Amino acid sequence: MPVRVQQEDFDLSSEVAQLRAGDxxxxxxxxxxxxVRDMNEGAGVSEMALEHxxxxTEKALEAIVAEARGRWDLFDALVVHRVGTLQPQDQIxxxxxxxxxxxxxxxxxxFIMDYLKTRAPFWKREVTPAGARWVDARESDEGAAARWAR
Known part of the structure; x- marks a missing residue:
C-alpha cells in the first residue's frame, strides 16, 4: 500500500528498505x-495534535501519489503520515x-510533499504557552504547490 495514516511512529530505514527490496x-x-518543531509563528510548541x-485522507494521498506516478517514471512511492498527539522532534x-x-x-x-501540505485533509492544533490554536495553511506552502501546476 503506497499510503498509510497511523498513530504509530515509523522507522525510516525499514520503510526505505521495504520500498526498494528486490528491485x-x-x-x-x-x-x-x-x-514536529518546538517553535511556530514565534511561540513555543509543547505538543501538536493532528486530526484527519x-x-x-487516504484517498487524497493516493490521488497525489497517482499524479506523481503520471508525471515521473517512478518504480514505487510511499507516504506515511501520523495522526494523534505528537511532541517536538517526533516524526510526522x-x-x-x-x-x-x-x-x-x-x-x-x-511534488508529493508540496501537494500533501495543500491538498490532504489534515487539521493541526498546537499547544503553546498562550493555549491551544489551530494551524492555518501557509502561503508559502500554496506557492510551493502552485509551481507544479500544468
Missing part, C-alpha cells in the same frame, strides 16, 4: 521526513520514492 532497477531513492477524516510524515535516476526521484518526492 534491481532502482538507481535512486529520495525520501523526506517531516518533524478517515477514508477521505515520510515521503519516499524510487526511480532509475535521482532527478525524477527528487522531483517526485518534492
Amino acid at each position: 534491481a532497477r532502482v538507481g535512486a531513492v529520495a525520501a523526506f521526513v517531516g518533524l 477524516y478517515p477514508g477521505m 510524515v515520510l515521503v519516499a520514492v524510487t526511480s532509475a535516476h535521482r532527478g525524477e526521484a527528487f522531483a517526485a518526492c518534492e
Whole structure:
C-alpha cells in the first residue's frame, strides 16, 4: 500500500528498505521526513495534535501519489503520515520514492510533499504557552504547490 495514516511512529530505514527490496532497477531513492518543531509563528510548541477524516485522507494521498506516478517514471512511492498527539522532534510524515535516476526521484518526492501540505485533509492544533490554536495553511506552502501546476 503506497499510503498509510497511523498513530504509530515509523522507522525510516525499514520503510526505505521495504520500498526498494528486490528491485534491481532502482538507481535512486529520495525520501523526506517531516518533524514536529518546538517553535511556530514565534511561540513555543509543547505538543501538536493532528486530526484527519478517515477514508477521505487516504484517498487524497493516493490521488497525489497517482499524479506523481503520471508525471515521473517512478518504480514505487510511499507516504506515511501520523495522526494523534505528537511532541517536538517526533516524526510526522515520510515521503519516499524510487526511480532509475535521482532527478525524477527528487522531483517526485518534492511534488508529493508540496501537494500533501495543500491538498490532504489534515487539521493541526498546537499547544503553546498562550493555549491551544489551530494551524492555518501557509502561503508559502500554496506557492510551493502552485509551481507544479500544468
